[in-house]
Amino acid sequence: MRGLTLQEATNEASLGENMYGTGLAKGLMLTLRHFVDSFVDDLRYGLRKYSHATDNFGLRQGTEAKGVITVQYPDEKVAVPERFRFVPFLIVEDEDHPIRSGKDWCTSCGICAKVCPPQCIWIVRGNDPDTGRPVPEPEAFFIDIDICMNCGYCAEYCPFDAIKMDHDYELASYDRTSHHIHDKEKLSKPASYWRDIAPTRAYEEMLVRGTWEHKDAAKEARRGSASASTRSSSRAQEPQAEAAPAAVATSAEAAAAPAASAPVEGATPWSEDDAKREERRRKALERKAKRAAKSGG
């Protein structure tokens, strides 16, 4: 099966009337226009085009732009959008945080390690040296960035907003064996860094959590203020909290610090009041009974 012959098709395509070569000439005109367009921006902005003033960059790259859209990396770099995802980092509390300075947001629940498609996250869950019970913070945290596929699941499914995708993509190094397994120290970045690189998203997450603070810290603060208000005003708690030892050496001590400020003696900061736990249990049982009744009927 042969469709049109070449001659027929050429005639048809060039509308019969046109001379041979018209199509070529049209294409060359376009090339010429692109060539001219590539100078338009230069004339418009001069050397300012490559200056560090950022005001014309949006124009140059925007939908109205003509001409060259190339970027002179590394003299100029395209800032990445907020949702951009690169190798993850862990959020720790800012240095100047009144209570939890330097404390991890991570509770070592392990969800990030489970949802990680290439399984590049290793977490050592912390244990209380005295009781042996798990404490809500990681003892160690490793990400093999050679394996990481930058999918962003860890950040997406973290229930504590404790792991986030970074925007710093310049991670090249000369030796992968020594540099490319990021440990907790290398992974940790302050919460304010996340608010800086992704203000909109940090704000949205705050709305979901209901506070700028870590979920658990906020819960604890509410509980603290609630029980404190039975004795005095909640404000009275704050100076006491600030007076907690500033130089927190180990993470175990960091966990203990808020505990000291908590009004409930002897309770670890993450454990709930027995009454509350009892109530939750009762509610859960109620729900279960309701479900059973529904599916039965």
Added chain:
Amino acid sequence: MVSPALAPDDVVKALSIEDSMAYLKSKHPDAVSDDEREGYSGVVVQASKLVEVARAIRDDLGFDYLSSATAVDYLGAGDHMEMVYHAYRTSGGGALVFKAQTERENPEIPSLVPVWRGADFQEREAWDLYGIKFPGHPNLRRILMWEGFHGHPMRKDWREAYYEEEQKPFDNRWPGGHVHRSEEKNVFGKNVTYPPDIDLNRLMDTSESEVYASLGLGVDVERILDKDGFETNELVVNMGPHHPSTHGVFRMVLTVDGETVTSLEPVMGYLHRNHEKIGERNTYLHNIPFTDRLDYISSMGNNHGYVLAVEQLMSLGRKYNPPTYRCEAIRVMMVELSRIVNHLWAIGFWLNDIGAFFTPVLYFIQERERILDFFEAVAGSRMMCNYMRFGGLFGDLPERIKSVSNLTNDRVRDYNTMQFLTEMVNERIPRTIDELEQLLTQNEILLERSIGVGILSADDAINYSAAGPLLRGSGVAYDVRRADPYSIYPELDFDVAVEQDGDMYARYRVRVTELRESVRILKQILPRLEATYGESIWADGKPGAYAPRVPFGEAYGRVENGKGELGYYVVSAGGRGGSSNPWRYHVRAPSFINLTPMGLMSSGYKVADIVGILGSIDIVLGETDR
């Protein structure tokens, strides 16, 4: 239902899927039975009668297009091997699914290549990865692995190098956190087990001699007389695997008589990573970013096909919320944008192949850059989008496409998302398509290079299971978006691009028309986005779980991707072997199956045309080799 004995041909050809199955059962009562497993559909055909039944399916019932043929290993669940076939009518409609079973030891199923040539590569793949023999196959050799490879890697009892556990998530990641590099535990060279009777020094790759043997040649050249009576040598020429025109590591072994190609054999698998084995170790959710890496030019489409397949499975269960309207609208927009990216890329690089080196392609991919900027702002990554989720999306469109300076010398952009989209869809993309046509459609050099070259007839295109622009360029108006609609395509107004000539130029014209049709769809999507502004992308308002419940069953999700029909065949084990991992995860890759007619399309043309023909098929090796 009509009585099969009395039914005239055209009535039988219009039977519904259920009636077609009943027809088969009444015609072959002892060989065909319903597949009664929970969540499964279609019929099970006795292997010995398979070819006969397949002919009835094709000729009597009119299911002329074999979309997918793949194997499943039911180790520990019946202990049998199964071939699953999905046949469609090119006039549209759903699939007739039929299966043939065989035992796991010495599995053998008759080849369907005599019925559908499109089964050729797919059966070779099943032999390669599952060890199923296909008596009657003309050329049953390994296709993705190399000859001499030990074992069949997709079998459930086969374990890869650096094997850790059967299924993710692996136990040692948490709470113990025993960090290690795989190669430390499993030193290179010692990470494979050899059977005791193999002498490593004598082990060799026999692919080369097998390839040449399949071309009917020894490695020696033949002395032949050409038509003018000159004594010429028929030469074997290897193009690739490292050849700039093969779009990746792909190899074609040609025999040439002078400048004319007499036969061609595609050789692939250089980028093979056993995507499907990885997929079966993964949980359902884990697979979404892996699908990005198949056809990496249009990862949105890959996501879409996979989530459709898993959503089909999930809808069998009780607790399932279908995606909201806004979610569907955003999905379609993303997929159409990536189709534009795909076709601009395909046309651009096809021009590279036929000699217009990089000037046109750079004009086209300026628009691609802007679309990728948009993907990056919405999904977080330019190419590996990982945007779609089961029943939803990663996130709604952001209000603004906005960046924040972080590194030194960072330059900031900030656009309103809807304004950006409106300008792209109404101004920039149509202008680029106009430019593209101005540059190419009447260009005499292009016409002379492409018209009448690489011809594939309509019958061959259907019989070889060609898909996408390759099929439509041959005059078959088959587009999954219309023939077997999904998402919100039924309510959108667009035409199926089709050209009759079946040559390279026809495929180019199909792509240009599809670019314009995609713009037309996008213009209809934008008001839908405005109308649903503020609505949730999740049916119940909150993001889906990371370990969704996927009930027992099978599903075949297919979408019209830029390169052709992309299908995912997913089998859920339900309770068997953990509910969070697919039992079978198969990709019907258009780039792979579209290469089946490559030999047919190439013989008789010049060596210089071969690169153009390959470019006009438009393959991506990430998808071909999987």
